[in-house]
Amino acid sequence: MPELPEVEVTRRALLRPLCGSRVLDVDMAKALRWPLQCTPQSLAGQRIEDIGRRGKYLLLGLEQGQLIVHLGMSGSLRWHGAGTAPPRGPHEHFRLRTDRGELRLNDPRRFGAVLWHADARTPHPLLGRLGPEPLDPGFEGQQLWRAVHARRAAIKPLLLDQAVVAGVGNIYACEALFRAGIDPRTPGRKLSLRRCQQLLDALRATLEQALCAGGSTLRDFCSSDGAQGHFQQQAMVYGRAGQPCRRCAAPIAQMPQAQRSTYFCRHCQRR
DNA sequence: CGGCCGACCTGCGGGC
DNA sequence: TGCCCGCAGGTCGGCC
Known part of the structure; x- marks a missing residue:
């Protein structure tokens, strides 16, 4: 699920209920990708001051540090106002209770992560390796060109490299290359x-x-908030193998690149 | 250093 | 109907 847009939609939905609330307790029912890196009790009593995002990471700013959340492949966050939380589901591995309600991370495949980072002055190593934010207006095409022009690898896997651009995953890499008319196999250089x-x-x-x-x-x-996104109904190529291209009607092709599926139109996308 | 590949997990849909 | 295989929105770390 979770590429930049999904994480950003989640962030915006959580701003109102979570910001300014105070943590009651935190628990990790089943291990995610890494341990929490702190004792859950140490978070109790802290106020949640802000909610940020970097790439696909959601950042909960607490008084004494940062809770870093990654949704992996199958993670999603849900907010339940005070007294409205249903019984815990089998894949709800992380829970953060506050004085206003509780936040739960549902993640069947457990590729997600929740990490405590106490030293807010220096960025967490995971965040330090991230490339520029694609929606940052200060990020210019020349910077992308510099990151890519000496690389032999194909542009599609390069877009998935979080050090080249932060937040892009398989769906939006395929869709952006279609929109730009670029063959995903084109070498970066x-x-x-x-x-x-x-x-x-x-x-x-x-x-x-x-x-x-x-x-x-x-x-x-x-x-x-429980609402469903509907971008995939607008997808031009992702998940549309064999179906007619919405621009030229040629069948959409699917091929593996770096062990991921790439979808593209052989006619509309050129090297 | 760049790039490939396996590993980490669970669920689901397609084919036989 | 049921089982097995392959595939799925990610990314880290080991290896060449």
Whole structure:
């Protein structure tokens, strides 16, 4: 589920209920990718001051540090106002109770993570390796070109590299390349500055469109208020193998790249 | 250093 | 109908 738009939609939905609330307690029922890195009791009593996002990471700013949340492949967060929380489901592995209600992380595959980072002055190592934010207006095509122009790897796996651009996953990499008319197999070093600028524009337009749609919904994604995103109904290529291209009607192709499925149109996307 | 590959998990849909 | 295989929105770490 969780690429930049889904995480951002979740962040916006959580701002109102969570900001300013005070933590009662925290528990991790089943281990996620890593241990929490602190004793759950140490979080009790702290106020949640802000909610940020970096790439696909959601950042809960507490008084004495930061709770870093990653949704992995199958994670979703839900908010339950005070007294409205149903019994815990089998995949609700993390729970944060506050004086206003509780936040739960549902993650069947447990690729997600919740980490405590006490030293807020220096960024957590996981965040330190992230590339620029695609929606940051200060990020220019030239910067993308610099990150890519010396690389032999194909542009599609390069877009998935979080050090090149933060927050892009399989759906939006495929969609942005379609929008830019670029063949996903094109080596990074074959892309001109001009095409990198076009690619960044296309990526931004794709992400903005997904934000407006409330993100994508595949099997288990639900924004925290329970509403479903509907971007996948607008997808031009992702998950559409064999179906006609919405632009030229040629069948959409599917191929593996770096052990992930790439969807593209052989006619509309060129090297 | 760059790039490939396995590992980590569970669930679901398709094919036989 | 039922079982088995392959695949799924991610990414870290080990290896060449």
